[in-house]
Amino acid sequence: MQKTVKQKMMxxxxxxxxxxxxxQSDVDxxxxxxxxxxxxxxxxxxEYVANGEVETEFVCVESEHSAMTASLAASVxxxxxxxxxxxxxxxxxxxxxxxxxxCRAPVVMAIANRALSAPLNxxxxxxxxxxxxxxxxxxxxxxxxxxxxxxxxxxxxxGENLNVLLPVMVGLDGFTLSHTxxxxxxxxxxxxxxxxxxxxxxxxxxxNGKTAPxxxxxxxxxxxxxxxxxxxxxxxxxxxEEAMEHAVNVIQQVxxxxxxxSGRSYGNGLIENYRLEDAEVAAVCLGSTAGTMKTVVDGxxxxxxxAGLLRLRTFRPLPVEEIRSAVANVKALAVMDKxxxxxxxxxxxxxxxxxxxxxxxxxxxxxNYIYGLGGRDTSPSDLxxxxxxxxxxxxxxxxxxxxxxxxxxx
Amino acid sequence: xxxxxxxFTAKEIAEKPDLFLAGHRACAGxxxxxxxxxIMKATRGPTIVTEATGxxxxxxxxxxxxxxxxxxxxxxxxxxxSNASGIEAALKIMRKxxxxxxEHVDVIAFAGDGGTFDIGFQALSxxxxxxxxxxFVLYDNEAYMNTGIQRSGGTPHGAATTTSPAGTxxxxxxxxxxxxxxxxxxxxxxxxxxASPYYWKDLMTKARKGLEVEGPAFLHVFAPCPRGWxxxxxxSIEYSKLAVESCIFPVWESVxxxxxxxxxxxxxxxxxxKKKPVADYLKGQGRFRHLFKPKSKQLLEEIxxxxxxxxxxxxxxxxxxxxxx
Amino acid sequence: xxxxxxxxxxIAPAGVCSKSSLDFLTGDWKTYTPVRDPEKCTRCVxxxxxxxxGAINWYPEKNDIExxxxxxxxxxxxxxxxxxxAIVMKIEQESK
Numbered sequence: 001m002q003k004t005v006k007q008k009m010m011x012x013x014x015x016x017x018x019x020x021x022x023x024q025s026d027v028d029x030x031x032x033x034x035x036x037x038x039x040x041x042x043x044x045x046x047e048y049v050a051n052g053e054v055e056t057e058f059v060c061v062e063s064e065h066s067a068m069t070a071s072l073a074a075s076v077x078x079x080x081x082x083x084x085x086x087x088x089x090x091x092x093x094x095x096x097x098x099x100x101x102x103c104r105a106p107v108v109m110a111i112a113n114r115a116l117s118a119p120l121n122x123x124x125x126x127x128x129x130x131x132x133x134x135x136x137x138x139x140x141x142x143x144x145x146x147x148x149x150x151x152x153x154x155x156x157x158x159g160e161n162l163n164v165l166l167p168v169m170v171g172l173d174g175f176t177l178s179h180t181x182x183x184x185x186x187x188x189x190x191x192x193x194x195x196x197x198x199x200x201x202x203x204x205x206x207x208n209g210k211t212a213p214x215x216x217x218x219x220x221x222x223x224x225x226x227x228x229x230x231x232x233x234x235x236x237x238x239x240x241e242e243a244m245e246h247a248v249n250v251i252q253q254v255x256x257x258x259x260x261x262s263g264r265s266y267g268n269g270l271i272e273n274y275r276l277e278d279a280e281v282a283a284v285c286l287g288s289t290a291g292t293m294k295t296v297v298d299g300x301x302x303x304x305x306x307a308g309l310l311r312l313r314t315f316r317p318l319p320v321e322e323i324r325s326a327v328a329n330v331k332a333l334a335v336m337d338k339x340x341x342x343x344x345x346x347x348x349x350x351x352x353x354x355x356x357x358x359x360x361x362x363x364x365x366x367x368n369y370i371y372g373l374g375g376r377d378t379s380p381s382d383l384x385x386x387x388x389x390x391x392x393x394x395x396x397x398x399x400x401x402x403x404x405x406x407x408x409x410x
Numbered sequence: 411x412x413x414x415x416x417x418f419t420a421k422e423i424a425e426k427p428d429l430f431l432a433g434h435r436a437c438a439g440x441x442x443x444x445x446x447x448x449i450m451k452a453t454r455g456p457t458i459v460t461e462a463t464g465x466x467x468x469x470x471x472x473x474x475x476x477x478x479x480x481x482x483x484x485x486x487x488x489x490x491x492s493n494a495s496g497i498e499a500a501l502k503i504m505r506k507x508x509x510x511x512x513e514h515v516d517v518i519a520f521a522g523d524g525g526t527f528d529i530g531f532q533a534l535s536x537x538x539x540x541x542x543x544x545x546f547v548l549y550d551n552e553a554y555m556n557t558g559i560q561r562s563g564g565t566p567h568g569a570a571t572t573t574s575p576a577g578t579x580x581x582x583x584x585x586x587x588x589x590x591x592x593x594x595x596x597x598x599x600x601x602x603x604x605a606s607p608y609y610w611k612d613l614m615t616k617a618r619k620g621l622e623v624e625g626p627a628f629l630h631v632f633a634p635c636p637r638g639w640x641x642x643x644x645x646s647i648e649y650s651k652l653a654v655e656s657c658i659f660p661v662w663e664s665v666x667x668x669x670x671x672x673x674x675x676x677x678x679x680x681x682x683x684k685k686k687p688v689a690d691y692l693k694g695q696g697r698f699r700h701l702f703k704p705k706s707k708q709l710l711e712e713i714x715x716x717x718x719x720x721x722x723x724x725x726x727x728x729x730x731x732x733x734x735x
Numbered sequence: 736x737x738x739x740x741x742x743x744x745x746i747a748p749a750g751v752c753s754k755s756s757l758d759f760l761t762g763d764w765k766t767y768t769p770v771r772d773p774e775k776c777t778r779c780v781x782x783x784x785x786x787x788x789g790a791i792n793w794y795p796e797k798n799d800i801e802x803x804x805x806x807x808x809x810x811x812x813x814x815x816x817x818x819x820x821a822i823v824m825k826i827e828q829e830s831k
Contacts, residue, residue, distance in 0.1 A: 028503045031496060057503040059495060062536030066492040069485055069533070073460065073496025076483060076749075078504060081496075099485045104749045165748065204747035207476050207755045214751070216481040216497065218456030218515055223752040225484035226471035235743035236750060242743075424783035424793035424800070432789040432806040433756030438764065439810035443787035475759050476752035610784050636810075644811030644824070647785050 004263040005191050012184040014145040014177035015040030018084065018110045018170075020184075021152035023048050024192035028079035031059040031070035035089040036122045037174040038112040042084060064089035068096035068107075075105035076224055078215035080156060080199050083107065086174060087114035090128045094135070100167045101136030101240060103225055104214075106159030106199075107167040109137075110152060113287065113338075114174035115374045123375020124174030126286065127339035130315075130348050136240050138168040138247055139316040141286040143266075145182040147313075148172040150264055153187075156196045157254045163246040165202070173288040175375065187262060195261065244317040251314055270319035272311040273326050275301060279308025281390035282327060282364075284353060285336040286312050289371075289378060296383045307387055312349065320356050327357070332390040333364040336406075338372045346370075346403045365393050371406035382407055416618045423614070426451050427479075434477040435469040439643025441634035441650065442466050442549040444607050446520065449547060449631075450480075452617040457516045458483075458497055462490035462525025465556040465635075466549060488529040490521040491537035494544040516621045517544040524554050527563030527588050538597045538626045545620040545627045548590065551635035559638040563588040566658075568713055569697045571638075576700035581709055586716070594628040595664045601627040603663035608651035609674045612661060616672075619663075632659045640696020652691040654678070657721040662728060671728040679730050688714045761788065765809025767824040769802055775821035776800075782813035782822060 012020060019041050022030065032042045049058045057079075061067045064085050071081040085093065090111060100107055111129050115121040129139060138158060142148040148170065155168040172178055187195075201213035204222065212220030228236060248270065255269025266272055274294050276282055285293055290311040300307040310326055312319075327333060335354075337347025344351065350368035357363040369386055372378050386406070393399050429450035436443040446466055450459075460483045461467040467484050470477035485493055498517050504510045521530050526548040534546060553571045554560040561571040566587045570576040574583035594602045601623040605613040613631065620627030632650050636643040653659035654674050661672040671679060678685050689710065692698040701710045725731050747753065783791040783800055790806040791813060793799075802813075814822040 028507070029496065029499045031499065055503065055507060057499040059499050059540065061492070061495070062532060062539070065488070066495070066533050066536055069489040069492035070496035070499065072485060073483060073489075073493040074500035075496075077458070077497045077500035078509065079500035081500075095486060096489075102749065103485065202748075204751045205753055206747075207474075207752045214748070216458050216483060217510070218458060218481055218512060221479060221481045223471055223476035223478050223482045224749050226473045226476065226750045226752055227468050228473040228750055231740050232473050232746070235741075235746060236748075238743040239746075239748055420780045420784060421778075421793055421795070424780040424791075425795055428789040430789070431756050432803070433759040433761060434788070435759075435761070436787060438787075438808035439812055440787045444785055444812075447787070447789055448784065470756070471752065473750055474746075474753040475756045476754070477756040479755075607785070642811075644815040646787075646810070647812050647816050 005188060005261055007185040007187055007262070010184050010186055011181050012145055012149070013040065013179050013181050014148045014172045015112065015179065016044055017145040017149035017184045018152055018172070019044035019048070020186060021149045022082050023054050024187070024189050025153055025156055025196045026080065026193050027056050027082045029057045029059065029071065029074040029081045030083065031061050031067050031074065031081065032083045033061050033064045033067045033085065033089060035064070035086050037114060037178040038084045038086045038110065040178065041110060041112070064092040065096060068093040068100060071107045072096065072100045072103060072105045075107050076103055076216055078199070078201070078217070081107050082109070084110040084112070086112040087116055087128045090132060091116060094132065097132055097135035097137060102236065104165040105167060106165055108152065108155040108159060109167065109169045110148070111169050111171045112174045112178040113171045121374040122174070124176050125338045125373050125375065126171065127373070129169060129171050130339040133316055133348060136166065137316065138166055139171065140168065140314055141171045141312065142177065143288055143290045143311060145172070145177055145180070146184050146264070147266060148177060149184055149186065150258065150262065153192055153196060154254045154258055158247065158250055160199050161250045162200060162202045164243050164250050166240070166243050166247060171287065176288045191261060195258070247317050248319060266313050267311070268322065270314040270322050271326055272313055274309040274311065276308035276310055276326055276330070278306060279330055280306040281332045281387055281394065282308040282310060282330045283334040283336060283386055284310045284312060284349065286315065286349065287338065289336065289338065292378070292380055293383055296380050296387070300384070300387055305387060305391065315349070318352055318356065323353070323356060324360055327364060330364045332393045333366045334369055334386045334390055335366060336369045336371055340370055340373060365399060366402070367393065367399055368403045369406045370403070376407050378407055416615065418614070423451050429453065429479045430470065431477040431479055433475065435472060436465065437637050437643070439636045439646045441607060441646045442522070442551055444647065445549050445613070445631045445633045448607065448610055448614055449617045452614040453516060454618065454621060456512050457518060459518050459520065460484070460490060460493035460497060461519070462521035462530055463487040464522035464525055465551070466520060466522065468556055487524060488533055490519040490525050490530055491533040491546060494519040494546070495537045495540065495542050498542045498544050519544060519546045520549065521546070522549055522551060522555065523562035523564040527590055535597065538594065538599050538628070541625050543625055545617070545629065547629045547631060549631050549633040551633045551638060553638050555635050555638045564590065567716065568701055568709055570700060571697070581700055581706055591628070591630045595667060595669070598667065599628060600625045600666055601664070604630045604659065604661050606632040606650040606654050606659060606661055606674070608647050609654065609661060612672055612674060616663060638697070641694060645694070649691065652686065655684070656686040656688050656691040657717055658688060658691050660721065660724055662724065669728045671724070671730055676730070679725055688717050760805045762805040762807055765807060765827055767809040767811060768804065768827040769807060769809070769811070769813050769822045770825050771802065771822045775819045777819055779818060781816055781818065785812050785816050787812065
């Protein structure tokens with residue numbers, strides 16, 4: 001068992017922390033296109049490349065679509081690849097996200113979460129990565145720059161695990177996290193390099209009748225990305241779902257392993273419970289909002305309210321059992337969505353929670369708060385009002401409008 | 411550019427095992443299939459091939475069967491060049507980090523009309539601007555054949571396709587064929603060439619040259635499609651000869667921007683009396699059938715005129731303007 | 736030639752193909768079949784170069800070409816391009 005290593009404290013904004021993590025993770029290829037608020041990641045990384053601080057092939061592609069394609073192609077050739085984007089860039093990659101997970105390429109991507117157009121908005125919300133929740137990517141959301149740094153390093157281990165082999169996206173809130181300086185503890189270079197290790201490949205059976213490591217190699221020719229007709233396509237999709245199921249355990253394992261060397265753990269890697277054990281009223285949120293929420297919860301507790309918070313760190317795969325246990329005693333739950341799913345009877349996180357708690361005997365009253373769209377600021381008093389509503393709900397046992405908008409002028 | 415010319419005989423090529431294997435599902439008489447077979451026989455190895463969605467991709471990779479004896483990747487329609495960029499970058503860095511044993515691996519990207527002229531153009535232009543070391547091969551059958559013969563940027567003026575049919579009001583595609591090879595020359599790339607499969611030796615030499623060049627190379631190959639052109643499958647290679655003889659598709663190459671006419675077209679330039687009228691090439695192809703109606707006489711003349719003008723321009727560019735048309 | 740399709744646990748990920756197309760015989764597609772007169776054939780091997788399916792190969796040990804009817808689709812390019820008209824396309828007889 002390793003002792004936690006001596007770490008260095010640096011002043012880093014979220015984007016810089018991500019670039020630093022990539023620098024340390026022995027990444028082979030970075031293919032990326034700039035978009036606000038991710039630009040600092042690629043700019044910082046370019047500096048590392050220009051100063052010879054990394055051994056990475058940096059490809060300044062001509063669009064995000066090509067960024068994902070080149071990353072995918074490099075990955076299946078055997079390289080460890082990283083890319084980053086946000087908002088419209090992620091939307092432009094949409095087609096290729098499905099191809100990347102279908103090709104089982106463990107690309108790691110940082111998303112500086114930002115609103116989607118139209119109208120154009122450069123500020124933070126989760127609509128970009130939420131819109132990709134069906135793409136077969138593992139989705140993690142960081143609460144602060146420290147977690148962004150840690151999660152990128154962990155992402156390589158999670159994706160490259162031979163039972164997973166799925167791409168991983170790590171979300172950090174646009175501007176709130178990407179551009180705000182924080183104290184970030186960084187591990188020594190050798191420690192990170194050892195943690196991520198050298199990429200391994202499973203053996204697959206090829207058309208030559210022999211097994212070979214799963215990558216493009218003239219020594220062992222194999223065909224990847226064929227056309228699979230009605231008789232086979234379905235089976236490949238089932239394989240991807242199986243990989244997602246394995247990811248539930250792998251994410252937890254990697255989280256504990258990382259905790260041993262860094263001293264930092266994010267709940268169990270899937271969810272983080274904050275004063276939830278005996279909470280009667282609780283909220284669920286993703287990303288940086290959790291930071292403010294924790295302060296609000298502390299304040300409420302001081303006033304005798306049994307308040308709690310569930311921060312969802314992993315949205316895909318959805319940690320169903322873990323969520324069910326975490327909110328088993330909660331009576332009223334507010335699920336916060338920093339994005340909107342038009343015509344969908346509430347946001348995606350709300351839908352996920354209502355659905356997974358449907359069969360639980362004592363499931364809580366669940367309401368939805370759509371908030372923060374386009375970088376709309378959410379103050380502690382806004383967040384406190386959520387708990388006030390939850391307490392009302394406890395008393396009346398009934399809610400008129402389960403889907404609400406927080407901070408909207410109406 | 412290497413000065414060592416690769417010498418090969420027909421028998422040597424015929425004996426060489428195919429890397430684009432038999433058993434693929436292309437139509438009988440498929441021009442692109444011949445083109446791919448010949449180009450793969452021109453490789454020096456080791457090679458990695460990537461392909462855009464299209465006829466050649468679909469016919470050669472119907473799971474669980476594959477016609478590729480080399481490593482092969484397909485991802486999407488517009489991604490032949492971006493795939494190649496990623497593969498090339500990975501090979502470069504993995505070699506540096508000593509994770510692969512091969513000294514050099516050739517990367518070839520194959521794409522049809524869609525994957526080159528239109529939806530794939532952005533990735534191609536970007537990859538060439540970045541100077542990746544790969545060979546991009548356009549197998550040009552002049553429409554989006556795999557999805558049902560729809561018009562592309564490479565469909566010639568006057569051709570009937572399913573999205574530019576020859577109707578009573580509009581006689582086929584009104585727009586002109588995108589001069590893709592000229593556009594690629596304008597990118598300032600080290601090697602651009604056009605080729606036609608009847609002239610197999612010229613085609614294979616150019617493919618090899620493209621592979622040997624350091625940096626990006628572009629090969630535009632004429633590839634008749636009997637299904638889409640409504641032509642006789644037995645004549646696919648014959649059409650690839652007629653296209654050169656009538657100057658519909660001249661063969662030339664550009665080395666670092668200096669254009670040179672290749673022998674098959676040079677013969678036409680030097681003996682202009684042997685230049686065939688475009689009608690010889692167009693007749694017998696169902697997609698041009700409407701041009702032979704009396705009311706389309708003007709359109710037919712227009713096609714002859716455009717062909718002649720473009721031929722004159724090419725001769726000038728290649729320094730052959732002394733020869734008359 | 737139907738093979739039992741494999742289930743999702745039995746196949747390689749990412750669609751890595753498990754069979755060569757050399758196992759998929761396309762020879763039964765043809766309506767016409769090439770018939771070569773060996774007397775007229777000069778062994779120029781142009782037919783072997785132009786065949787879209789690689790169904791004609793040159794065997795130096797036999798000093799001859801061979802048309803592989805398992806893959807020939809009967810397109811007739813070989814017949815059309817043969818400089819001595821040594822190949823003729825004939826309707827394939829149902830000889831089963």
